[in-house]
Amino acid sequence: MAETSDQAMGTGEHSRRDFLTILTASAGAIALGATVWPMIDALAPDAQSDASGQMIVNVAGVAENTGIAVQWAGLPIYIRRLTAKQIADNRNLVQSSLPDPARFKSRVKPGYDNFVVVVGLNTGISCALEGNTPGEPRGPYDGWLSPCDGSAYDPLGRVRRGPARKNLVIPRFTFLDAAQIQFL
Amino acid sequence: MNTDVKPSWMASRMPCLGGWWAGLTTPSMAREAPYLAVLPWLITAGLVFLTASGLVLAVYYNPADAFASRQFIAREVNNGWLIEGFHATGTTLVFAAAYLLLLRGMLARSYRAPGELVWLLDIVAFALLLLVGWLGFALTGGAAGYWSVMNATNAAMLLPGALGALGTWFFGGPDGPGTLARLLVLHIALALVIFFILWLRHGAKKAATPLPAPALRVAFHPYYTAQYFVALVVSALIGCVLLFFYPHFGQSPLNNVPGGPLALATGAGVPWYLAPLAGLSALFHGTYGGILGLAAGLVLLLALPWLDRSGPGRRAGGLWRLLTWVLALDVLGLGWAACGAAGGLSGLLVVVFGAWYFLHFLVLTPIVTALEAQ
Numbered sequence: 001m002a003e004t005s006d007q008a009m010g011t012g013e014h015s016r017r018d019f020l021t022i023l024t025a026s027a028g029a030i031a032l033g034a035t036v037w038p039m040i041d042a043l044a045p046d047a048q049s050d051a052s053g054q055m056i057v058n059v060a061g062v063a064e065n066t067g068i069a070v071q072w073a074g075l076p077i078y079i080r081r082l083t084a085k086q087i088a089d090n091r092n093l094v095q096s097s098l099p100d101p102a103r104f105k106s107r108v109k110p111g112y113d114n115f116v117v118v119v120g121l122n123t124g125i126s127c128a129l130e131g132n133t134p135g136e137p138r139g140p141y142d143g144w145l146s147p148c149d150g151s152a153y154d155p156l157g158r159v160r161r162g163p164a165r166k167n168l169v170i171p172r173f174t175f176l177d178a179a180q181i182q183f184l
Numbered sequence: 185m186n187t188d189v190k191p192s193w194m195a196s197r198m199p200c201l202g203g204w205w206a207g208l209t210t211p212s213m214a215r216e217a218p219y220l221a222v223l224p225w226l227i228t229a230g231l232v233f234l235t236a237s238g239l240v241l242a243v244y245y246n247p248a249d250a251f252a253s254r255q256f257i258a259r260e261v262n263n264g265w266l267i268e269g270f271h272a273t274g275t276t277l278v279f280a281a282a283y284l285l286l287l288r289g290m291l292a293r294s295y296r297a298p299g300e301l302v303w304l305l306d307i308v309a310f311a312l313l314l315l316v317g318w319l320g321f322a323l324t325g326g327a328a329g330y331w332s333v334m335n336a337t338n339a340a341m342l343l344p345g346a347l348g349a350l351g352t353w354f355f356g357g358p359d360g361p362g363t364l365a366r367l368l369v370l371h372i373a374l375a376l377v378i379f380f381i382l383w384l385r386h387g388a389k390k391a392a393t394p395l396p397a398p399a400l401r402v403a404f405h406p407y408y409t410a411q412y413f414v415a416l417v418v419s420a421l422i423g424c425v426l427l428f429f430y431p432h433f434g435q436s437p438l439n440n441v442p443g444g445p446l447a448l449a450t451g452a453g454v455p456w457y458l459a460p461l462a463g464l465s466a467l468f469h470g471t472y473g474g475i476l477g478l479a480a481g482l483v484l485l486l487a488l489p490w491l492d493r494s495g496p497g498r499r500a501g502g503l504w505r506l507l508t509w510v511l512a513l514d515v516l517g518l519g520w521a522a523c524g525a526a527g528g529l530s531g532l533l534v535v536v537f538g539a540w541y542f543l544h545f546l547v548l549t550p551i552v553t554a555l556e557a558q
Contacts, residue, residue, distance in 0.1 A: 028413065031420065035233075038263035039270075042240045046260040 053183070059115060060179035067132040069120060072183050077171055078120040078132045078144070079181070086142065086155045087114065099159050100167045107156040107167075112175050118157035119171055122146035124164030129153070144168070211401040213408060214393075222415040223285040224389075227309075228382055229416060230278035235375065237270040242372065247364035250325025251442040266427075273427040275317060276434060277419055279457035282310055283515075290488070290508045297496050298392045300489040305385040307485045312378050314461060319371035321439075321455055323364060328436045328453030330443025333367070334359045335474065342471050436523070459519030466522060467538040477538075484545040491545055493554035501556035507548055514540045 045053065055072050059079055062068055067080035087104075095101040108116060120129045127148040131138035139145030139152035141160045146152075152161040157168030172184040195202030244261050246253035257264040285306060289295055295303035322333045337359040340351025356366050395401070402408075426433050434456030441447050454462045465477035484491075514537050520526070521533035 024413070031417075035270075036236070038266050039236055039240045041262045042264060042267050043243065044262050046244070046256070046262065046264075048256075048260045 056176065056180050056182045058180055062115075064114075066134065069132050072171065075171070076120040076128055077183075078116075078118050078129070080116045080132070080155065082114045082116060082155050090154055090156050090158075099162065099165050102156075102158055102167050104156065107158065107170065109175055112178070115175075115181075116156055117170060117173055117181065118168035120144070120168070122148060122151055122164055123159065123166040123168065124151050124162070125149045129168075208405045209403045211398075211403045212395075213402055213404055214396045215400050215402050217408070217411070219411070219415070220284065220288050222412055223281050223288065224382065224385065225412055226281045226415055226419060227278055227285065228379070230274055230281060230419075231375070231378060231382075234271060234274045234278065237267050237274060238372070238375070240267050241271055242368070245323070245368065247323070247368045248361065250323060250364050252325075254324060269427045269431045271320075272431065272435070273423050273433070275320065275455075276426060276457070277423050279313065279317065281419075282313055283457075286310060286485070287508070287512050290511075291505060293492065293494075295489045296492060296494075297489075299389075301388045302385055302392055303489055304486060305381055305388055307482065309378055309381040309385065310485075311482050312374055312381060314458065316371055316375045316378065317455070317457055319367050319374070321458065322367050323371060324439055325364065325443050326436075326439030327441040327443045327447040328439040330447070332454065333363060337363065339471065339475050343475065454523075456519060456523075459522045460515045463518035463522030463534045464538055464541065466534055481541065484542070488545070488549070491549045491553075493550050494557035501552070504552050504556055507544060507552060511541070511544050514544070 053073065055070070057068075057070050057079065059068070059081070062079060062081045064081050065083045065086070067078050070077050070079065091104045093104075095103070104113070108114075120132060121127070122129055124146065125148045127146065129144035130136040130147050131144040137145050139161075141152050141154040143153040143155045143157065143160070146164065149163050150161070151159060151164035153168060154160050157170070159165065159167050173181050174184065175181050192202070195205070241257060244253060244257045244264070246256075254268070258268055259265075261267070289303055289306060318332070318336075322329045322336075337351075337355045337357075340355055341348065341358060343351050354370070355363060436453035436455070438453045461478055461481060464481040465474035468474070468477045518534065518537035518541065521530045521537055524530045526533050
């Protein structure tokens with residue numbers, strides 16, 4: 001009885017007005033979303049930053065036992081091509097002898113194990129590492145040396161002498177082919 | 185519908201929310217309002233929209249290299265072209281509503297007691313809107329905007345006494361490399377001041393409007409929200425047509441050339457909503473002529489409650505209404521002529537239409553209203 005009169009008044013739970021209210025509110029919500037979404041999306045990185053974030057670096061010209069430095073995401077990135085001796089020396093180290101144990105395989109990409117790509121910042125006191133440009137001291141492990149606190153790294157970027165206790169950070173990147181790497 | 189306000193989880197913890205909702209759903213408003221009574225609300229909604237799109241633009245805008253950063257926004261930023269369109273078209277809609285609000289106020293004579301304060305706040309908000317609109321036009325970095333800033337700073341610097349000091353403070357000296365950075369801050373800050381003025385206007389309007397008998401009242405929600413929703417949808421439709429088919433509506437093509445000392449803009453080159461004022465300021469010559477015309481145009485609007493000699497409670501006569509409509513056409517014509525649309529006749533037409541504006545307020549308004557009141 002009550003329900004019938006409700007429906008006649010158009011105010012019941014399943015009335016036509018109820019349906020129209022839901023329909024109007026949904027259309028309004030969709031329109032609002034369609035208007036607001038472009039503005040939120042515009043705050044995402046613009047095309048230029050997006051492209052520079054996915055920088056491609058040509059590494060074909062990097063000679064053995066030398067490195068290059070590039071800037072990516074506001075960080076100095078060191079890219080070094082290893083010699084056969086450096087690979088052999090570092091492939092089978094006893095893990096427990098390292099301050100921050102890491103296998104050789106975890107420091108290079110499969111198939112391109114003569115390339116090491118690291119963020120060139122000391123993990124102790126944060127400062128740029130020496131040893132990437134020719135003539136700079138590389139430290140006792142033939143890798144990189146921190147001029148600030150004396151931490152020494154091996155050619156794979158693993159810390160070998162403190163006070164730093166973490167290995168060098170490896171940025172996100174992938175080999176497109178033997179000549180090009182792309183940061184992601 | 186159940187109008188009992190049950191304290192919800194939120195309302196029991198933050199009672200002001202419950203009070204707010206109760207205020208919206210308690211019958212407290214007249215049973216019906218004219219459709220165009222929605223205009224102040226539409227202007228507020230438009231300003232919210234402009235604030236949102238403006239915030240996004242401000243993220244990427246660079247006042248040191250204004251024109252190039254606008255190209256960057258249009259080409260490199262995700263949906264940047266659309267956000268620019270939002271901001272430009274939103275401005276057109278807000279100004280259309282603002283001009284309509286003034287026309288409606290004059291036709292309905294709502295500026296007379298006890299509505300003078302509402303009218304004064306309307307004009308203050310309108311003047312601020314014009315200023316913010318002009319600042320936005322200046323920020324485009326186009327040739328027309330560049331010369332507009334140059335002329336405005338020069339005139340403001342040269343004003344004597346306190347006004348000159350104010351001008352110097354506002355522009356920070358002659359037009360230079362830092363001017364646009366300063367104008368950007370003022371563009372944003374003054375836009376927020378408009379919200380405050382509209383809030384004051386809302387209070388003044390409420391105080392000036394007599395409440396109907398309790399039995400004749402309805403609640404804001406859903407009765408007024410439904411009406412406002414329809415108005416919003418209609419404006420959004422108009423906005424979409426403008427945005428997608430006429431994205432540069434009312435803008436001078438001169439402004440699509442980067443501003444600089446060698447890119448000379450001919451004519452006013454201002455967007456449509458500034459054009460009538462540009463016409464008024466072109467009426468007077470000399471160093472202070474532009475500012476004089478601008479100020480006179482706005483002061484006459486402010487003075488309207490006292491220029492109307494009809495006394496309280498009188499209905500508007502037919503002649504007054506006709507004259508108001510003629511004034512609306514006159515303002516349109518003034519803007520049209522000020523943009524140089526009439527070719528060689530533009531200069532003459534600006535004088536004719538501008539003279540009619542002053543004639544309307546200073547001579548016709550007092551005489552006609554006094555005659556019709558008898």
